[in-house]
Amino acid sequence: EAAVTQSPRNKVTVTGGNVTLSCRQTNSHNYMYWYRQDTGHGLRLIHYSYGAGNLQIGDVPDGYKATRTTQEDFFLLLELASPSQTSLYFCASSDLQGSSYEQYFGPGTRLTVL
Amino acid sequence: GDSVTQTEGPVTLSEGTSLTVNCSYETKQYPTLFWYVQYPGEGPQLLFKVPKANEKGSNRGFEATYNKEATSFHLQKASVQESDSAVYYCALSGYSNNRIFFGDGTQLVVKP
Numbered sequence: 001e002a003a004v005t006q007s008p009r010n011k012v013t014v015t016g017g018n019v020t021l022s023c024r025q026t027n028s029h030n031y032m033y034w035y036r037q038d039t040g041h042g043l044r045l046i047h048y049s050y051g052a053g054n055l056q057i058g059d060v061p062d063g064y065k066a067t068r069t070t071q072e073d074f075f076l077l078l079e080l081a082s083p084s085q086t087s088l089y090f091c092a093s094s095d096l097q098g099s100s101y102e103q104y105f106g107p108g109t110r111l112t113v114l
Numbered sequence: 115g116d117s118v119t120q121t122e123g124p125v126t127l128s129e130g131t132s133l134t135v136n137c138s139y140e141t142k143q144y145p146t147l148f149w150y151v152q153y154p155g156e157g158p159q160l161l162f163k164v165p166k167a168n169e170k171g172s173n174r175g176f177e178a179t180y181n182k183e184a185t186s187f188h189l190q191k192a193s194v195q196e197s198d199s200a201v202y203y204c205a206l207s208g209y210s211n212n213r214i215f216f217g218d219g220t221q222l223v224v225k226p
Contacts, residue, residue: 004157042203042218047221050212058213090157094214100146100165100207102213105157106225 003027004106006091012112017102019078021109023091031094031101032074034058034066036087037108043090049074116141116215119190120204123221127194133190135202135220137178147171147180147187150203152219158203199224 005024013019025032033048045058047066055066061083065077078085088110092103120137127133139147146165150158162171166184176191187204204217 035212040218043216045213047211065223081167092157096212100148100163101212101214102148102160102163102207107155109142 004093004104005093006089006106006109008109009107011112012114013081013114014114015082017078017113019081019111021076021078021089021091021111023074023076023106024072025074025093025104025106027033027074027093027095027104029093029095029104030070032068033103034059034064034074035090035092036085037090038087040053043113046076048072048109051064080109081111085111086113089109090101116143116145116206116208118204118206118215118217120202120217121220123201123219124222124223126142126223126225129196132191133173133189133191133194133222135204135222137189137204137217139185139187139188139204139206141206141208141215145206147178148203148205148214149176149178149187149189150205150216152201152203154200156205158201161202194222194224195224196224198222209210 034035034046035043091106093102094101148163152158159202162173164171164180170179207214
């Protein structure tokens, strides 16, 4: 059974629309992350969290909000979606293992903003 | 800050040929180095990691040596298969980081 799940797997919205992407992890990890993946840019970190109610800013946060409601659940919110946010979004979870943070990824959500 | 630079793709090879994907990194910490692989339609998954300098990691026929002096972590495989077609990410994480810094990824296409 997958330890990091994302929903929906595909989403189409219009410019200015409201979108919420969901992520749930069953790894009992403290850290969760949201990335976007675009051709030529690899994985870019949007926001991350180390526990319920906590939020850390990533490298490309503009236009995105996020909320961590429980240890398991992390949401990414696009309140006024724009075509530039068309992308493949990945959620990941991690915790300190030895001396590093190894991340486990979900299957991704493909978002299209028309 | 921390960063990773790797071979720009796509890299196209014939089955049975050898692979090298170059990876270099910058950090002021003592990092753990990773190679992640992403198959079509899936999220990235860990291929292997190496926490200590001068040690080698390996999995599924792929290997890389953590070279602290050269700040490099090149991925190699002696004989690639069509099933190795994927995107490969080099990455690093330091003890004081709670995140991983990824390179831009290298797409590998293996033709039969």
